[in-house]
Amino acid sequence: MLTVLTHSHDPFYNQAFEEFVFETFREDDVFLLWQNSPAVIVGSYQNICREVHVETLRRLGIPIVRRMSGGGTVYHDLGNVNYTYITNQDGPLDYDRCLGPVIQALNDIGVPARKNRTCDIAIGDQKISGSAQRAAGGRVLHHGTLLFQSDLAVLDQITTHHKNDCFQSKGTVSAICPVTNIADHLSKPMTLAEFGARLLDRMVPPGSPRLTLTPEQVAAVCRLRDEKYRSWAWTWGKTPTFTYEKSGIFAGAPIRVAYQAKRGIVSGAEIDCAALDGGEAARLLNGSRLDPEGFDEICRTLVGDRVEELMDWLL
Amino acid sequence: MEKELTMPKLRPEMENGVLCAWLKEEGDTVTAGEPLFEIETDKVVNQIEATESGVLKKQLFEEGDTVNVETAVAILETK
Numbered sequence: 001m002l003t004v005l006t007h008s009h010d011p012f013y014n015q016a017f018e019e020f021v022f023e024t025f026r027e028d029d030v031f032l033l034w035q036n037s038p039a040v041i042v043g044s045y046q047n048i049c050r051e052v053h054v055e056t057l058r059r060l061g062i063p064i065v066r067r068m069s070g071g072g073t074v075y076h077d078l079g080n081v082n083y084t085y086i087t088n089q090d091g092p093l094d095y096d097r098c099l100g101p102v103i104q105a106l107n108d109i110g111v112p113a114r115k116n117r118t119c120d121i122a123i124g125d126q127k128i129s130g131s132a133q134r135a136a137g138g139r140v141l142h143h144g145t146l147l148f149q150s151d152l153a154v155l156d157q158i159t160t161h162h163k164n165d166c167f168q169s170k171g172t173v174s175a176i177c178p179v180t181n182i183a184d185h186l187s188k189p190m191t192l193a194e195f196g197a198r199l200l201d202r203m204v205p206p207g208s209p210r211l212t213l214t215p216e217q218v219a220a221v222c223r224l225r226d227e228k229y230r231s232w233a234w235t236w237g238k239t240p241t242f243t244y245e246k247s248g249i250f251a252g253a254p255i256r257v258a259y260q261a262k263r264g265i266v267s268g269a270e271i272d273c274a275a276l277d278g279g280e281a282a283r284l285l286n287g288s289r290l291d292p293e294g295f296d297e298i299c300r301t302l303v304g305d306r307v308e309e310l311m312d313w314l315l
Numbered sequence: 316m317e318k319e320l321t322m323p324k325l326r327p328e329m330e331n332g333v334l335c336a337w338l339k340e341e342g343d344t345v346t347a348g349e350p351l352f353e354i355e356t357d358k359v360v361n362q363i364e365a366t367e368s369g370v371l372k373k374q375l376f377e378e379g380d381t382v383n384v385e386t387a388v389a390i391l392e393t394k
Binding site: 044137 | 325326327329333335336350353355356357358359360361362364378379380
């Protein structure tokens with residue numbers, strides 16, 4: 001087992017870093033620990049709009065990053081520690097092979113963790129960790145979150161609880177689970193830094209290789225970050241085909257919004273509302289990219305003020 | 316010769332998987348070992364590689380479709 005150290009908290013960089021390590025270190029088992037500044041990380045095949053309040057995230061300045069593994073949406077902040085476990089794929093898919101050693105290591109350092117459902121780690125019945133995998137070329141990448149002292153109120157604020165009905169969409173739907181922070185369940189308190197260091201020592205015993213990327217490798221990660229993980233094509237263009245329909249009241253008038261999007265491109269837009277020019281709205285939306293920044297501009301053209309309110313109707 | 320590529324059974328309990336993405340278009344040349352499509356099941360995205368070289372003749376499902384295990388997903392024209 002070896003580790004490659006990363007000290008970046010940039011969620012786009014860290015997704016690229018993980019993919020780079022997966023593609024580059026092909027011989028050994030690899031264990032990584034890393035942290036992101038506040039970010040929403042969605043599964044490879046998820047409809048972002050169905051999973052989170054895009055407009056709320058924009059207001060909070062929290063970026064959305066698509067990862068390369070399956071599964072649902074997670075919220076990361078600096079109270080959360082992520083781990084990645086890369087190994088050979090021999091035999092059928094198996095979460096326990098990766099989860100087992102991590103749960104053992106958590107127990108060893110005083111965290112009363114246990115396995116829950118297929119690929120969660122819990123304390124009691126409350127989830128502290130969710131995980132997902134990507135398998136390619138005979139290797140498997142398993143990664144998961146570890147809620148140590150995350151701001152769980154934000155998690156609740158950005159998750160859609162009642163919005164899903166507006167979407168007719170394929171793609172993976174997230175499970176909303178009761179969660180808890182590890183720090184609240186320790187008999188002997190430790191800091192997040194101590195938690196990370198002890199976990200790493202258990203998984204990658206002292207004496208095992210602890211590597212850092214060369215400047216050339218860091219440059220390659222930055223290219224991958226910019227060309228893939230920061231791109232519209234990856235984040236929004238990979239949205240599964242969906243149709244959207246929502247009605248209610250906007251600016252005191254009844255409103256009905258409907259459109260569809262395939263490969264992230266909007267078509268068939270219909271907006272009926274006396275408070276704005278529906279024909280113009282449809283003209284602006286059709287052919288446009290499914291993109292909060294672009295939608296924001298369209299809203300500005302249509303209503304001037306009340307932009308945020310109209311955004312909530314469109315996404 | 317035509318060869319069918321099927322939805323693999325990745326775990327004993329697996330009944331179906333979602334075809335998330337085609338990585339090759341119809342008419343594209345494919346070499347053995349090259350990734351052809353991606354599937355998702357139980358939070359795992361799995362890249363499925365071509366077992367032989369040839370030309371991708373037919374995509375039998377669309378992205379987003381749920382496909383039962385061992386059902387043909389693609390037809391590969393091999394020499």
